[in-house]
Amino acid sequence: MAAKPLTPPPPPPGGVDWWSEIRGLFLMLLAVVTFHSLIAKPFYIPSISMMPNLLVGDRLIVSKYPYGWSWVSASFHVLPRGRDRVLARTPEYGDIVIAVPPDRDEDYIKRVVALPGDRIAVVHGQIILNGKLVPQQVEPPVQIPADPQLSCDGAPCYDMFERYRTRLADGREVYELPAFRETLPNGASYVIIDHTDQVLDNYPETRVPAGHVFLMGDNRDHSADSRAPVEERGLGGPVPLANIGGRAEFVTFSLDGSESWNPASWWSALRKNRAWTKLRPELRRPPQDSALAGK
Numbered sequence: 001m002a003a004k005p006l007t008p009p010p011p012p013p014g015g016v017d018w019w020s021e022i023r024g025l026f027l028m029l030l031a032v033v034t035f036h037s038l039i040a041k042p043f044y045i046p047s048i049s050m051m052p053n054l055l056v057g058d059r060l061i062v063s064k065y066p067y068g069w070s071w072v073s074a075s076f077h078v079l080p081r082g083r084d085r086v087l088a089r090t091p092e093y094g095d096i097v098i099a100v101p102p103d104r105d106e107d108y109i110k111r112v113v114a115l116p117g118d119r120i121a122v123v124h125g126q127i128i129l130n131g132k133l134v135p136q137q138v139e140p141p142v143q144i145p146a147d148p149q150l151s152c153d154g155a156p157c158y159d160m161f162e163r164y165r166t167r168l169a170d171g172r173e174v175y176e177l178p179a180f181r182e183t184l185p186n187g188a189s190y191v192i193i194d195h196t197d198q199v200l201d202n203y204p205e206t207r208v209p210a211g212h213v214f215l216m217g218d219n220r221d222h223s224a225d226s227r228a229p230v231e232e233r234g235l236g237g238p239v240p241l242a243n244i245g246g247r248a249e250f251v252t253f254s255l256d257g258s259e260s261w262n263p264a265s266w267w268s269a270l271r272k273n274r275a276w277t278k279l280r281p282e283l284r285r286p287p288q289d290s291a292l293a294g295k
Helices: 018-038 159-163 263-269
Strands: 041-044 058-063 097-098 106-115 119-123 128-129 134-147 165-167 173-183 188-195 204-207 212-216 244-254
Touching: 018 041, 041 244, 097 134, 134 188, 159 165, 159 173, 188 204
Parallel strands: none
Antiparallel strands: 041 058, 058 244, 097 106, 097 244, 106 212, 119 128, 119 204, 134 173, 165 173, 173 188
């Protein structure tokens, strides 16, 4: 007996099944939002507060699960604020995290420099953690591209960084900024920028409460972090762990700001050697107790 040829099912009466189309779109959107809320989410860097390790224009991936989940995990921060966390865990020294300030639903990105129960102070730009100086070793100046989108609090950085501008042999213009390597008690080590004396270089000793962490930006002179009051768009002291939305993992790609709406311009704006840059701190031998400073 010959097999009957397969024929496609007839279209639904009336043409397109709009209900099925809408349902499919809704399920796809739900899957994306769920993934962004529970697993990982892309972020964009709009400010200079984490230079030299994050540049304006970097696109990066933040994992949402390392410290458990809370109200801040949800995409778009649609849940009411609270202190509860599911599968709660504490960050480690040196982690780069996403934090939400107490008075605004904005995402800040900063580094963990003190944990629950720690005593922290800042004196002349150096961290004193539990009564011990966190060492800073002088590093060669870091070269920050003088890109079109480099800005300081929404204004061009030219006046602030102009004395550090230099032209390299290949014709590129960069800012060569003073850099120091900071190493925390667990060996987490990273480079920071500190180029001027300013009010946030000194912060009175405070104890980090249980369930909180103290956060600072790597660009110490241009970061509204735990040192800065809420009224100045800072984090206003230690940050509740329920307000920590995830851990930065790696840069996917970076654009220097010269791109336009035309996709043809995107390739030329792509920063070379930024893709897949890991954002976890380098681990070195924990420093010995010392009162010596590199500055």
